[in-house]
Amino acid sequence: MTTLATSQFETIAELARERWGLNLTDRKQGLVANRLGSFLRKSPFADVAEYLEHLKRDADEEDMLVFFDLLSTNVTSFFRERQHFDYLEREFWTPLARGNITTPNRRIRIWSAACSTGPEAYSLAIHAFEHLPDLGSWDVKILATDLSNSAIETARAAVYPRKMVKDLDRALMNRYFLRGSGEQEDMVKVVEPVRELVTVRRLNLMDAWPFRGPFDVIFCRNVMIYFDKQTRTRLVGRLYDLLRPGGILAIGSAETLSGLDTPFRTMQPSVYVK
Ligand SMILES: C[S@@+](CC[C@H](N)C(=O)[O-])C[C@H]1O[C@@H](n2cnc3c(N)ncnc32)[C@H](O)[C@@H]1O
Numbered sequence: 001m002t003t004l005a006t007s008q009f010e011t012i013a014e015l016a017r018e019r020w021g022l023n024l025t026d027r028k029q030g031l032v033a034n035r036l037g038s039f040l041r042k043s044p045f046a047d048v049a050e051y052l053e054h055l056k057r058d059a060d061e062e063d064m065l066v067f068f069d070l071l072s073t074n075v076t077s078f079f080r081e082r083q084h085f086d087y088l089e090r091e092f093w094t095p096l097a098r099g100n101i102t103t104p105n106r107r108i109r110i111w112s113a114a115c116s117t118g119p120e121a122y123s124l125a126i127h128a129f130e131h132l133p134d135l136g137s138w139d140v141k142i143l144a145t146d147l148s149n150s151a152i153e154t155a156r157a158a159v160y161p162r163k164m165v166k167d168l169d170r171a172l173m174n175r176y177f178l179r180g181s182g183e184q185e186d187m188v189k190v191v192e193p194v195r196e197l198v199t200v201r202r203l204n205l206m207d208a209w210p211f212r213g214p215f216d217v218i219f220c221r222n223v224m225i226y227f228d229k230q231t232r233t234r235l236v237g238r239l240y241d242l243l244r245p246g247g248i249l250a251i252g253s254a255e256t257l258s259g260l261d262t263p264f265r266t267m268q269p270s271v272y273v274k
Pocket of ligand 1: 020074076080203204206221222223
């Protein structure tokens with residue numbers, strides 16, 4: 001078992017906060033020690049001290065992203081937190097389809113911020129197919145971003161273990177996923193028309209964002225939970241600026257904006273409107 005001295009954990013926490021906004025509280029020390037241990041056993045580094053020295057002195061961006069992967073959690077699923085999709089169906093897709101709300105030039109822009117391996121973004125795309133009749137006459141684009149290299153790679157490939165879609169409605173499964181065969185028998189792939197709506201990019205939420213919006217909808221779910229209050233406040237302010245008036249923000253159901261200084265209006269728990 002790898003032991004992690006408190007001073008080493010503090011060095012790691014400092015790095016993680018500075019670069020990625022992660023708030024590694026003392027409770028995470030055991031988890032970080034375990035993950036570092038598994039990594040170090042397969043690495044050329046003799047111990048934690050040597051690895052930390054490398055990170056401080058000569059690590060490049062890719063090395064730092066390997067380190068980020070050790071600290072972050074990529075848990076996600078298709079149509080996770082169904083209430084957000086129900087809200088979108090009721091308050092976004094249906095009013096759009098009926099002409100009760102409009103967007104300039106029928107442009108619809110959605111951002112899955114911290115998309116992990118992609119199911120959130122593909123769920124949004126599938127939702128558009130399901131709830132916006134005549135989708136081809138709309139200009140729909142979904143941006144999916146995450147910092148993790150490995151997550152982004154999976155999001156781009158759009159290939160998932162079949163068990164990830166086992167609870168989906170059978171009709172959805174048949175319409176939007178291809179079943180693998182041979183060695184890929186236990187895998188499914190998102191169909192091309194759905195993939196075409198989604199653009200996957202690597203992005204650190206703490207950095208400058210190379211796009212201006214405005215977005216109609218932003219899903220930024222289950223990532224703020226890793227940030228401290230100051231970082232969350234700043235992030236929420238930036239998300240607000242990027243939404244069009246009336247635009248929708250969904251955050252994770254275990255997260256809240258209450259206590260943050262923000263002009264967002266609360267529509268239901270974890271759903272906000274600009
Ligand atoms: C638990 S997953 C959430 C995935 C998805 N939004 C959902 O709710 O199912 C959290 C994601 O946040 C990403 N993340 C953490 N810090 C980040 C940062 N500073 N910039 C971009 N992504 C970050 C992680 O790589 C991870 O994929």
